Amino acid sequence: MKSYLKLFFMTALLFTFAACSDDSASNSGEENPESSNDLEQESSSSAQSSSSWKELSSAVVIDISQFKNDDTTVVDSVNNAVYSTVVIGPYKWIKETIRIESDSVKSTCYDYDDDNCEKYGRLYYNRYSIGKVCPKGYSLASRGAYSYSAAKLKLSTGGYCQKNDTLACKNLGTYGYYKTGDGYAFVIDSLGKNFFEDDSSNGFYYAKCVRPLGIVAKFNELPACESYNRYENVFVAEKDSSYECGSDSWHAVTGTSAKACSDTSARFWYADTMLVCSKNGWKVAGPTEIGEVCQPEIRYKQVEISGRTYVCENWYWTELVGLNKELGYCYQDIYGKLDTAKTGEVYACHGSSWEKPYINDIYGKCDSSNVGRVVTFDSVQQVCPSAQQGWRQLTDIEKEIGPCTDSSYHKVVLYEKDTTVRVCEKGTWKLGDYTWVFETCNTSNRDMLDTLFGTPYKCQSSTWKRLSDLERQIGPCLNKNNGEQVTVSDTVFLCSGGQWTKKTSPGSSSSSVKSSSSSAVSSSSSIQTMLSVLGECNSARIGVLVDNGLNKTKCTANGWEYPYGTLTDSRDNHVYRTTEIAGRTWMADNLKYNGSDVDESLCPGLAESNCESMGRLYKWHTVMKLPENIDYSLQQDSTQYLKAQGICPTGWHVPSYEEWNDLANAIDSTVGSYSNYNDYVGFPKMLSGYISETEMATGYLKDSYFRSSTIYLGASDHSYLGASTSDHSYGMNSSARLHASSMSRSASLSLRCIKD
Structure with a gap:
């Protein structure tokens, strides 16, 4: 008989098996991940490949049937009589x-x-x-x-x-x-x-x-539960549980009462599985029961017996169950290995068991190789800011402007949300000021102008200074225009020492400045254009968006430009520019539509080529899709025309008087005092003029209105809005100011639609 067979018969099966476990390393505590706007996010689905891990050798399959012994005889030790045996149920x-x-x-x-x-x-x-x-x-x-x-x-x-x-x-x-x-x-x-x-x-x-025997293969092999069977304990192999007869029925038992055998040499075969009797009852025979000894020399050796896999670790054989069986044995040497279960869930080996992975398992430690890296872990954005800090969750501000890490030290960001300057220092976005944004102010660049969140600054005496309200009105007082005088409403101001000072009477060399009831307009020698707000657009600032007070203007290779949106009219595929002002979206071009539902339209100057560049001119009934012979006297101030689509594209409508008025007020209260603002804020002037009913009858077009003004059509009475040379109109003329003007609804005017 083989030695292990001899050992099997001689050894009392007194051992219970504890799960093999090395000391497992703990998580580093860096379990938070994040992402930024300027760094590519990585998902935890990009888990490390496990191909680099040293795999254990395949399990050695042991055929348990070699230990099968029919054992159909018994010898009476008293008289040496030999008897045949037969098993019937238990x-x-x-x-x-x-x-x-x-x-x-x-x-x-x-x-x-x-x-x-x-x-x-x-x-x-x-x-x-x-x-x-x-x-x-x-x-x-x-x-x-x-x-x-x-x-x-x-x-x-x-x-x-x-x-x-x-x-x-x-x-x-x-x-x-x-x-x-x-x-x-x-x-x-x-x-x-x-x-x-x-x-x-x-x-x-x-x-x-x-x-x-105290054991049966199947539950239906249990004897009838009657009074003389009560309390007999039987193990059912297919149920892997002991049962006892009580209260006229068999019920499962656990603990010490589950012992269904006493002869530790007893064996029982169920299908291809051998069960042995231990001090704790019946159990499936493992390596120890067939004489396989777990020793350090065979550490991590795996054997398979009756479809069950066991591994040798710390002098004990441990059966692999659950994830250890599905993914392979998890032990200290493969700490951090990743694998995917049948459910699709990713697990990491943490020394003795497969567990949900830590961020270090997926992306590695937060060290010099990972500084600045932004990842997503458990649906949370994490960043490695510094090799000394470890992974942490992105802050709310970092989600908007990017992470602050060692690799972005002293990076400066203009945070539009709260109009602050942010500087990255020691892993935190700290508040900065204009000194972090502008070039160093010195004698070589004095008189330079720049803006920060729409606020203009000038370089003076080696210091950046904010323009005063007066300077924003009449232009900055700089070294190059020192001594210049400007008259505003009969008051003379002198540029001296970097600031405007009031003089009691105008000097002979002063420039006359025209005033209006609303605001002063600078002299020709003053710098009162949008450039005084936007500052210089140079190669270093290309791509920068600057707050102009109304919306944002972009520095491009061609200079300051408004970043228009676009609208494609599905009816004729005309593409129009759009602009965002005061929370509303307007067409920045005049409508050119001339479909079958337009009964009448004209071109500015009665020249077809002007229609393409300036848009078409429409009568009010055409715009509103109303009969030509409508009685206008019955239509005054009717609310039914508010937000009427008319001939505008789908999703857009003819602007009402109130909407035009809101636009005019928004412009006047922000950039209205600056000349030449139109192209910077996205509402360019197109001096297409208008054509009145009388002029059409005579075939005469007033030159004073063509290319010198534009009047835009609206949806309610007094919503004929345009630009004229009159100081009392609300429109857009050559000086680009908007004014309201009551026009005959029989006149042909331009149309700019507003988005619903």
Whole structure:
């Protein structure tokens, strides 16, 4: 017999297995991730490949059937009698009826005939302990054992004897009488019918010996749960659980009450699996039970037995279950290895078990190789700001302007949301000022102008200074225009020492400045254009968006330009520029539509080429899609025309008087005091003029209105808005100011639509 077989039979199965576990490293605590606007985000789906890990060798498959032993005989150690055995459910029976003579138990043959002993077995006197005739480990069968197995046993009908003064025997060949281990007699006739009766103290009975196995393969092999079976404990292999009979039914038991065996040499086969009896009950045979010893020399060796895999670790064999079985054994040498389960979930080996990964498992430690890296971990953006800090969650401001890390030290960002300057220092966006944005102010660039969040500054005396309100009105006082005088509303201002000072009377060299009721307009020598707000557009600032007070202007290779949006009219595929002002979206070009639903339209100057560059001129009824002969006197201030689409593209409508008025007020209150603002704020002037009914009748177009003004059409009375040379109109003229003007609805005017 092989050594491991010998070990199997000699070793008491006293060991329980604890899960193999090395000390697992703890998470570094860097478990937060994030992303930024200027760095590419990475998802945790980009988990590290596990191909670089050293894999354990494949499990050695051990064929458990080589240990199978039918074990169909038993030797009586007292008299060396050899008996055949048979397993019926949870019982192992000796096939033969016991026939040995024993010094401790009085016995006889039926009618003292030895041939009957040979044929039927011996009859044993009930006044003695008949069970002593059974081989070691066996006992007289109980009522429960007979009830379960009688139909499958070949029981003889050798009769019955009783001793009073003499031996009296009866029923040979008709009935068989068997002593039970629980104080009854089992009686069976020649037809197989059987019953139990009280035993007689003077009776002689046959003996059938049995050993309870305490195990069955399937639940339906359990014996009937009756009073004489109650509390017998049986292990069901298919259920991997012990059951006991109580309250007329079998129910699962656990703990110490689950022990269903006592013979630690016992084995049981279920399908291709061998079960062994241990001190804690039945268990599937593992490496230890077949003699495989776990030693340091075979650490991490894997064996497979009956479809179960075991690994040798720390002197013990551990069965691989759960993720350890699915993904492979997790041990200290592969700490941090990633793998994906059948569910699609990613797991990391953390020393002794597969767990949800830490951020370090996915992306590595936050060290010099990862500084500045932004990733997404567990749906949270994380950044590695510094090799000394570790991964952390992005702050709200970092999500908008990018992370502050060692690699972006002293990076400067203009934070439009709260109009602050932010400087990256030591992993935090700290507040800065204009000194971080502008060039160093010195003698080489004095008089330079720049803006910060729409506020103009000038370089003066090696310091950047904010333009005063007066300077924003009449232009900055600089070194190059020192001594210049400007008159505003009969008040003379002198540029001296970098600031405008008031003089009591105008000097002879002063420039006259025209004033209006709303604001002063600078002299031709003053710098009062949008450039005084925007500053210089140079190569260093290309792509920069600057707040002009109304919206934002962009520095491009062609200078300052408004970043228009676009609108494509699906009806004729004309593309129009759009602009955002005061929270509304306007067409920045005049409408050119001339579809079949336009009954009449004209070109500025009655020249077709002007329609392409300046848009078409429409009468009010055409714009509103109303009959030409409509009675205008009945339509004054009607609210039904508010937000009317008219001939505007889908999603757009003819602007109302209020909408024009809001536009004019928004412009006047912000950039209206600056000349030449139109192209910078996205509302360019197109001096397309207008054509009145009278002029059409005579074929005459007033030159004073063509290319000197534009009047735009609106949706309600007094919504004919345009630009004229009149100081009292609301429109857009050559000086680009908007004014309201009441026009005849029979006049042909330009149309700019507003988005719904």
